[in-house]
Amino acid sequence: SQKIEQNSEALNIQEGKTATLTCNYTNYSPAYLQWYRQDPGRGPVFLLLIRENEKEKRKERLKVTFDTTLKQSLFHITASQPADSATYLCVPTGSARQLTFGSGTQLTVLP
Amino acid sequence: DAGITQSPRHKVTETGTPVTLRCHQTENHRYMYWYRQDPGHGLRLIHYSYGVKDTDKGEVSDGYSVSRSKTEDFLLTLESATSSQTSVYFCAISDQAGPTSTDTQYFGPGTRLTVL
Numbered sequence: 001s002q003k004i005e006q007n008s009e010a011l012n013i014q015e016g017k018t019a020t021l022t023c024n025y026t027n028y029s030p031a032y033l034q035w036y037r038q039d040p041g042r043g044p045v046f047l048l049l050i051r052e053n054e055k056e057k058r059k060e061r062l063k064v065t066f067d068t069t070l071k072q073s074l075f076h077i078t079a080s081q082p083a084d085s086a087t088y089l090c091v092p093t094g095s096a097r098q099l100t101f102g103s104g105t106q107l108t109v110l111p
Numbered sequence: 112d113a114g115i116t117q118s119p120r121h122k123v124t125e126t127g128t129p130v131t132l133r134c135h136q137t138e139n140h141r142y143m144y145w146y147r148q149d150p151g152h153g154l155r156l157i158h159y160s161y162g163v164k165d166t167d168k169g170e171v172s173d174g175y176s177v178s179r180s181k182t183e184d185f186l187l188t189l190e191s192a193t194s195s196q197t198s199v200y201f202c203a204i205s206d207q208a209g210p211t212s213t214d215t216q217y218f219g220p221g222t223r224l225t226v227l
Contacts, residue, residue, distance in 0.1 A: 042221070043220055101155075103151060
């Protein structure tokens with residue numbers, strides 16, 4: 001069955017540093033991959049989408065990479081801020097009838 | 112929350128009672144989804160709709176039914192609630208080709224349901 005693994009349930013980093021979140025998937029051949037952000041008590045919010053033919057995508061302080069050989073996506077937040085603290089969800093998409101969300105990585109940026 | 116409302120936002124009910132959750136959108140998006148979110152499981156798709164009166168099952172559809180009589184409303188019904196259905200329920204909408212499309216999904220604020 002399809003499986004998504006996101007690195008460590010919780011990640012703490014110091015303000016100003018780069019946060020790197022990992023998403024590994026198995027039994028998938030996604031055509032694209034989405035990243036969402038979820039704050040406590042709220043629904044997820046879409047951040048970025050990267051297609052299989054794109055190695056890297058950037059949006060402001062965010063960068064996503066997608067390696068279909070390794071079956072992995074990396075999500076980077078540069079110059080992190082306490083306001084970046086949230087849970088980040090990985091969603092490999094496109095090869096099945098249903099979206100499957102990873103359980104997420106809870107990021108805490110310490111001031 | 113992109114013109115999506117869910118009602119009620121919180122509900123406590125007893126085992127065996129019927130419960131209906133409502134999702135209402137003002138975006139005129141074709142696709143609507145119901146998810147549940149539990150600790151350690153992430154978001155799991157219950158049912159989705161690809162048009163008025165067109166629905167399909169998701170990963171965890173047992174014990175749930177849905178209806179969509181209007182574009183803007185998608186109802187989730189628990190015919191006889193059980194404690195295992197205690198969860199946070201999210202509605203989502205999207206405007207393109209369905210669950211396997213590349214489009215963004217917009218989520219509602221969620222409904223916290225407790226079944227005693």
